[in-house]
Amino acid sequence: MNAKEKTGAFKIEILISDILRWGVALSLGLMVLGTALVFLRADTYGAGGGNAEDLARLIALEHTIPHSLSWLGRGLLALDGQAVIVLGLLLLIATPVLRVVASVLVYLRERDWAYAGITGTVLALLVLCFLLGKVG
Secondary structure, eight states: OOHHHHHHHHHHHHHHHHHHHHHHHHHHHHHHHHHHHHHHTGGGGOTTSSOHHHHHHHTOGGGSSOOOHHHHHHHHHTTOHHHHHHHHHHHHHHHHHHHHHHHHHHHHHTTOHHHHHHHHHHHHHHHHHHHHHHHO
16 A cells, blocks of 8 residues: 555545544534423423423323424424434434445445445445334
8 A cells, every 4th residue: 555545545534533523522412402401491391390290291101202303393493402312313323324325435436346335235234224113
């Protein structure tokens, strides 16, 4: 490997590490912001101002996981803390997938067909798992 190839490989490693670093940092920031919004707007989660009934309603199983992107969109527009937290979690889940996408693009650009094929297969399996998880 000559000096130019080493520099290119180093840039790729930096790009991939930046994707992971910024994805995790941004998702953490969103989750902290969402948690702060939940506490700042605690009166919207129950008329009792935070009594045991309000807590039971907040953590009830049928209300813990959003079921649609429309819920997420409405929640983000209303600055709902739970929606901001869910966005942070979605970003945290998407970060490694973005890393795989970036790797596929880099390998295709370098015409490294073997690694592009392997990484493309990993990406296809990730997408398949997400689709099967949605159906199931």
